[in-house]
Amino acid sequence: MTQRAGKAQPYTEALDGGWGWMIVFHFFLVNVFLMGMIKTFAIFFVVFQEKFESSSEQTAWIGSIMSSLRFSAGPLVAIISEITGEKTASILGVFLVSGGYLISSLATNIPFLCVTMGLLPGLGSALLYHTAAVLTTKYFKKRLALSTAIARSGMGLTFLIAPFTKVLIDLYDWTGITETVSQIISGWVADQNWIKRYHYHKSYLILCGITNLLAPLATTFPLLMTYIVFFAIFTGGYLAVLLPVLVDLSGNSRVHRFLGFAGFFAGMAVLSGPPIAGWLYDHTQTYTGSFYFSGICFLLSSVSLFFVPLAERWKNRA
Incomplete structure (x- = not known):
């Protein structure tokens, strides 16, 4: 050549x-x-x-x-x-x-x-x-x-x-x-490397949070179906890129350790989430509070990803 x-x-x-x-x-x-x-x-x-x-x-x-x-x-x-x-x-x-x-x-x-x-x-x-x-x-x-x-x-x-x-x-x-x-689409898009994969993960979490915060407005069957579909799409999106993002941020050598921590915290959330949602319903007689609680949790979970650039700069300096 x-x-x-x-x-x-x-x-x-x-x-x-x-x-x-x-x-x-x-x-x-x-x-x-x-x-x-x-x-x-x-x-x-x-x-x-x-x-x-x-x-x-x-x-x-x-x-x-x-x-x-x-x-x-x-x-x-x-x-x-x-x-x-x-x-x-x-x-x-x-x-x-x-x-x-x-x-x-x-x-x-x-x-x-x-x-x-x-x-x-x-x-x-x-x-x-x-x-x-x-x-x-x-x-x-x-x-x-x-x-x-x-x-x-x-x-x-x-x-x-x-x-x-x-x-x-x-x-x-x-x-x-x-x-x-x-x-499948989320995983394919994330692999194209148009932007860093944690940005996709962060975006899906925020969208899940916003969708749940808007869920109480779904007072008719078509609106409820709309909520279900969009929440399923965004949930599927962040689940698809969860492991790749974990590998990107932790490195292959420590992925087992970080995956173990991630699984632990996810287990705690699964364990405590339904009782908290049930408690909110018992005290308010409406699921509105449960949706708000879920939406806030999704939004809070995305906060740490905004500090990734700062953490990377600190790591490079060290």
């Missing part, structure tokens, strides 16, 4: 292997999950019909929009990819798909789901699928047909998604699924 002005020239030829196989694996997973998402809509179809008492025609529009946009949004995806690059376009696709599904948990009617589970995941699927395909062509030339065939073979594994989705719906309902998705 030649050098000019102290900088290495970019490698522009197709690799036909090496890191390219990771791109193929990415394309493979895109095929598994995106096609699985489309095929498992039949399971959600029945759930939505029962929940919203909608006709088959109305409900079918959700899946139709999602499936159609995966292909028809191709020109738009091409423009976005040329402006932002494949990596950014792919990340945008992830947020559209996951965000659409998360927001869908707040749905109260079929038109709402046409946007959150049809339009947004449809556009996200197009971004993910097209960018994955383009990246594969950039990394393979001689083995392009083979690599594409391997990636597309992921469609054959979509049969695994359907029973898994059915089990989740039967066990936890479709809103419990959002917390699981939230943890």
Whole structure:
């Protein structure tokens, strides 16, 4: 590899292997999950019909929009990819798909789901699928047909998604699924190193606190569902980054010790929290005080993380 002005020239030829196989694996997973998402809509179809008492025609529009946009949004995806690059376009696709599904948990009617589970995941699927395909062509030339065939073979594994989705719906309902998705997204975002991971942890704790402080305002069923969903999202977020933040702040050599301390204090909180909440209810005959107590605890727990920069400077000086 030649050098000019102290900088290495970019490698522009197709690799036909090496890191390219990771791109193929990415394309493979895109095929598994995106096609699985489309095929498992039949399971959600029945759930939505029962929940919203909608006709088959109305409900079918959700899946139709999602499936159609995966292909028809191709020109738009091409423009976005040329402006932002494949990596950014792919990340945008992830947020559209996951965000659409998360927001869908707040749905109260079929038109709402046409946007959150049809339009947004449809556009996200197009971004993910097209960018994955383009990246594969950039990394393979001689083995392009083979690599594409391997990636597309992921469609054959979509049969695994359907029973898994059915089990989740039967066990936890479709809103419990959002917390699981939230943890996965939170972990993925934290690993991108856009900012230090403890900032994510601090933010999620603050958001949990604010959500609980606002909980007494949820006096109707839709507002209560909104509280439940957002609290599940923020809770899943801080739980997902708890261990990575602990490793970042303590170092791998002492992680066992600090994890033990963290587990101890968490156990004390679990032990004392419900009795305190019950005591507050007994004396006030309302759960408002319990929500306020929980919200304040979340906010107080984030305070120490504001002193991390100060602690790091003190450590470096020492």
